[in-house]
Amino acid sequence: MAHIVVLLLTALLSSELGGAAVIDLTWSLRKVRATRVNGTTTEKLQLPWKMDCAASGLNRDWCNMFCFDGITCHLTDTILVDPFEEEDDVGTIDCWTSRRRTSPCPVPYEQVPNVGCVNLLEKNYTWSDARSVCQKRGGDLATPVSLHALADYMIGIGVTAEYWVGALISSGWLDGRSINASDFVSFEPDYTGDCVRMKRSYNYLLGDTDCTNPKRGVCEY
Numbered sequence: 087m088a089h090i091v092v093l094l095l096t097a098l099l100s101s102e103l104g105g106a107a108v109i110d111l112t113w114s115l116r117k118v119r120a121t122r123v124n125g126t127t128t129e130k131l132q133l134p135w136k137m138d139c140a141a142s143g144l145n146r147d148w149c150n151m152f153c154f155d156g157i158t159c160h161l162t163d164t165i166l167v168d169p170f171e172e173e174d175d176v177g178t179i180d181c182w183t184s185r186r187r188t189s190p191c192p193v194p195y196e197q198v199p200n201v202g203c204v205n206l207l208e209k210n211y212t213w214s215d216a217r218s219v220c221q222k223r224g225g226d227l228a229t230p231v232s233l234h235a236l237a238d239y240m241i242g243i244g245v246t247a248e249y250w251v252g253a254l255i256s257s258g259w260l261d262g263r264s265i266n267a268s269d270f271v272s273f274e275p276d277y278t279g280d281c282v283r284m285k286r287s288y289n290y291l292l293g294d295t296d297c298t299n300p301k302r303g304v305c306e307y
């Protein structure tokens with residue numbers, strides 16, 4: 087099902103390409119649906135070898151992913167926001183994605199100022215399933231000290247779904263803190279459930295709801 091080959095090619099690329107810039111990058115091989123290869127900036131090159139393709143990608147600071155189908159090298163600035171999602175068997179292509187190591191966050195997490203390393207789930211889950219997915223990615227549902235910083239980030243990148251966070255009405259944040267009243271929407275909690283979500287219609291402030299409702303989730307590393 088999942089074609090996830092978390093094969094870190096840093097050492098391989100470093101030895102074959104020998105460039106200092108390579109050391110700053112970690113490339114991970116994965117099967118990617120062809121439609122996800124089209125970024126804002128793209129370039130196609132006819133190259134004989136995968137390593138030539140890799141080198142071309144490394145020489146372009148906009149390149150976040152290179153794909154090689156045996157004939158054509160596809161370079162793109164696409165960032166797979168959620169590369170651990172399963173890809174379809176149909177129409178996939180071998181790609182290597184990178185993250186600039188200027189971020190202290192491991193793939194697939196993004197550094198969010200005043201929050202930490204954040205990864206937004208792309209599918210809906212129950213609260214406990216969302217937590218499990220976050221844990222499989224090395225983190226947990228988010229327990230932001232500054233909810234407003236996280237909310238600003240989510241509004242800024244234009245997400246439109248609702249997201250679970252790591253808090254329960256009955257016991258507070260998963261890290262043991264109690265939930266500030268100012269982090270809730272004005273009429274919440276109204277005790278419609280024990281699980282806490284960020285409400286898109288209310289600037290991503292918090293509300294409670296039934297834990298089995300399907301929502302996305304905010305993971306934090």
Ligand SMILES: [Ca+2]
Pocket residue numbers: 274275276277278279293294295
């Ligand atoms: Ca509620």
